Amino acid sequence: MNDIWTEKYRPSSFDEIIGQEKVVERLRSFVKQKNIPHLLLSGPAGTGKTTLSLVIAKELYGKDWRQNFLELNASDARGIDIIRGEVKSFARTKAIGTDLPKIIYLDECDALTKEAQQALRRTMELYTSTARFILSCNLSSKIIDPIQSRCAVFRFKPLEKKDVENVIKNIAKDEKLVIDDRTIDLIFEMSEGDIRRVINILQSCASIDKKISESVVCEIVSAAKPKEIRQVLEMSIGGNFIKARDILLNVMLDHGLSGMEMIKQIQKEIINLNTKDEIKARLIEKCGEIEFRMVEGSDEFLQLEALLASFSIIK
């Protein structure tokens, strides 16, 4: 049975984990002493926060881990009340097959508002006797101090090249893929140290051909970064507003992208333009201004249009 590789190759013990050596070492000693504090795992996407939380549960509870581990995602759950409700019914009873507290894993906590985080803090205190919280976030600065001070904070770094290489080679061996070093380099570059993306790219390529080539990697990655963005930029700078706006709308429709995602991609693409640095600097500044208005305003596309119109007069 074919599976999604990000799950198939997710490490299930400390020994299988590649990279994040320091974090792993300390978490391993917590588990060994069977004494887990609340944890705050902070770091970019795809660096092992969820995996390590799952490993902690598996190592602590063995085969019963599922009953003693509650996984919630702050960005999908509809509000803190839902989260509190689930936590309450889960933490009310003692853990099965052990004297240890249960674990509640709350992912993407930076999606919670400050008020929701305050509520979360009270919930954490309320159930400390029966449950431990593992919180994860991308930016620890978005987590309020009272929560940070209750947790042992661990910072995850983007995976290093040697780690990514190891992961790719392990999977390649298991799945009988043919891949050369240059292609591995390319996947690493495209992944920005995000191992989930690495594995997804790898599986997508493998679904086309077991021999992974640079061109297929490029094809898959470019689907995620529409090349029309560059065109939109060049046209709007050249003053062809109407054409630029048409293409922009089509990209959004075809790829199902929001205005916010578009402005992020535009901002990233500016740096690649063949133009003077001062102009790029002003274009980026304009992007920032419009992104701010987007947050404040109501019509994302109208804001993007204002951005395109402003590009033509930056000289």
Add this chain to the structure above:
Amino acid sequence: MMWTEKYKPKKITELLQVEQTKSLLYQIENYKKPILIYGPTGNGKTTTIHTIASSLNYEILEVNASDIRNTESINNIIGNSIRQSSLFNKSKIILIDELDGVSGNADRGGVLALIKLLDETNFPIIMTANDPWDSKFSTLRKKCNLIEFKKYNDETITSFLGSITKKEDLKINYETLKEIANLNKGDLRASINDLQIVSSTKESSLDDRKKKETAFNVLKNIFKTREVSTYEFDKTDLNLDEAMLWVDENLPLEYSGIDLAKAYDALSKADVFKGRIRKWQYWRFLIYQHALMTYNIAVAKKEINPNFINYKRNSRILKLWIAKLRFSKRKEIAEKIAKYTHTSTKRIIKDYPYIKKILNDKEIIQKFELENKEP
């Protein structure tokens, strides 16, 4: 019921690709060479084949090209059934659909196996492809008769949609049908699907013509003069959201360069005030929203454009709205995958381009019950 099924042609005379149908009919009845039908998605390639086959009383043996990986896999699917005679003694046509998905090149993989198959079978083989000019098909191409199915133009699609609205007794205006056709760039199947979505969720307004007249007069005042009241739109029965879209759509037709940038800056600020009103329910901000989108835009121009401009209605809201409905399917899929891979729906949607290919895998489709996956 899906309208794409309900309104599928039943007889040869109902087929839209008239010339192509004739040519295909002739070639099947006087079969000499495999037939390769090509053209963009949703323009009736497969439908035409099925309709012709059923009227000629042929049995179709359909093979999806993505299942063709090597000779062995072809034999597994097609091989046996070629040798078996049909249950009702019908003749067979082998239909290899969506050739673009076949792997490999002329020297290995699926394409090579396919070429072998073409050489060995006596049954008529018809293939469909979007892009037969891909280099991997160069050898294959030479062995086939090619028939091009051209993409439909917007009028053909619009009038087909029109005939459906009549049969379904829908009150959807012509403009909307045109938008749907335009949005789908010649893809009739997608257009019909969109029409079904639109009909099921949205009542179309009938006073469009009146609205257009009103908007026209106000826009003319804003774009062609500087003497504009800041409440220009209050004189009309257009609501402010609609008014803003009218300004937005037509502004670049009147202004350009620095004037356009200034005017859009004003419009963008008007939108910010709109957002603030919504957030804080502080209605006095309406004054600024009105002023920014009328007066400030009127005075942003250095010179008045002397040309007559035929103002257009704004279509992007409809388009974005249809796209959103379309992508709701994606969200459903993402929810399933997110739960399984311990991550958030948002994250999966963000990474969708990276995992799209994975989700085409048959076993993965089964595992997550993604049968109705998005096109």
